Amino acid sequence: MDILKELVAKEINRRDFTKLCAAVAAVFGMPKAFSKDIAFAAENAMKKPAVIWLEGQDCAGCSESLLASINPSVAEIVLDTLSIRYHETIMAGSGYVAEKAREDTIKEGGYVLVVEGSIPTADDRFCMIAEKPFREILLETAKNAAVIIAVGSCATFSGGIPGATPSKGRGVTHFIKDKPVINLPSCPLKPSRLVATVMYFLASGKAPEMDKYGRPLAFYSTLLHENCPRRGHFERGEFVTDWNDSGQREYCLLLKGCKGPKTYTDCAQVWWNDGANFCINAGAPCSGCSQPEFYNVFSPLYEKQQTFNIGPNTTVNLDTVGRTMMGVAGAGVIVHGLGRLASKSNDEEE
Ligand code: SF4
Ligand code: SF4
Structure with a gap:
């Protein structure tokens, strides 16, 4: 035929x-x-x-x-x-x-x-x-x-x-x-x-x-976090902490369990369903479904990762980051720095 x-x-x-x-x-x-x-x-x-x-x-x-x-x-x-x-x-x-x-x-x-x-x-x-x-x-x-x-x-x-x-x-x-x-x-x-x-x-x-x-x-081959449409909010230290707060609708989903900083995928560049949408843009944290750590290591999916890798032997506790954010005006800069280090660490691991 x-x-x-x-x-x-x-x-x-x-x-x-x-x-x-x-x-x-x-x-x-x-x-x-x-x-x-x-x-x-x-x-x-x-x-x-x-x-x-x-x-x-x-x-x-x-x-x-x-x-x-x-x-x-x-x-x-x-x-x-x-x-x-x-x-x-x-x-x-x-x-x-x-x-x-x-x-x-x-x-x-x-x-x-x-x-x-x-x-x-x-x-x-x-x-x-x-x-x-x-x-x-x-x-x-x-x-x-x-x-x-x-x-x-x-x-x-x-x-x-x-x-x-x-x-x-x-x-x-x-x-x-x-x-x-x-x-x-x-x-x-x-x-x-x-x-x-x-x-x-x-x-x-x-x-x-x-x-x-x-x-x-x-x-x-690309880190989702680097291409994420919510990345600007990550940079400014603006995170979703309350699903019911409409003011947080566009914020970064890191504290709601997003695995974007650890996930290699083209989801942010090539959206699903013929470009209609993808998880983060639709308001769902990335569950890291393209990574070897999915599902066991990355679960529970909607809970933040307790630790954020900033090097092969160095991790930071996100609770500490969260508390810092509440009290320090420059928290976004601190978290941004951690994100940069995390991205670098992931690249090195690859
Ligand atoms: S943590 Fe998730 S939602 Fe936040 S910028 Fe990174 S990939 Fe986007
Ligand atoms: S959960 Fe899976 S499909 Fe959704 S953004 Fe993350 S890697 Fe892509």
Whole structure:
């Protein structure tokens, strides 16, 4: 099936498609000419790469995030460019038929494996599919995959929210050590990141440049705190302390649990839902969902972190900072200084 015909049917014209390919090239820091390779890969319908999308301990929120994307045409480009052979939430088949589709695809090899949800470490019985431990399903499916992409907080690092439950769920890299895994953490998945990563892989045949946590630098190299729209209030020492005080509506959310000073993400530059909004702008503190510390270390999410890192061996107690703010006119300058040091410290750790 010709993807261009499909795009026309979806009223996406050639110009928009070219713009999308150029945007994918730009996001990964590739020269403009690379967008032609991306377009070629997407148009090469005969090659429709197979995809197996596994779901472990999850809420299906990442699938939902992609499928209910405000601009469905973008998600459809990926879904239509790929041949989804197995996806529990959207496939029509079930039972033996569904499992056979997965097994046949594994035999063929060279497919894209997307993993959503965590894998239990306490006891396999916390997550069984078709009478098989999900851990075994993951390992046998990973074996012949051309690329493995772990999406959302549960499938990455310490297993997101299931990681804090008795099942002790963990992310894909806890189990797969012999081949690279591209981590796209956040709760839920940010669709544009998966679209761009898949298109980049189709065009180049390799994973994009990643940080030490396996996150593409294109999305996870900037500190949220440095780009935050509330940063000016942080600088002036203006913090939300009372949710009911409308006068504090725009203030910095640090004392309400914001993890922005410890979180690397492009959320402040590339807003969610096709640029509609993102957590902090909507009034919610960042919960650090793209970091390895999410959820266990960063919880409770709406309570301020007791300590603020200002160096590898130095921390400051936020209660002390808070008391200082109440009594000293230059408190903003003090907190700003701490923020600067914290940012510097985080950069050094990277
Ligand atoms: S602490 Fe949070 S709300 Fe405050 S400036 Fe930093 S990222 Fe923004
Ligand atoms: S702003 Fe923070 S909590 Fe919100 S999506 Fe981005 S990293 Fe996650």
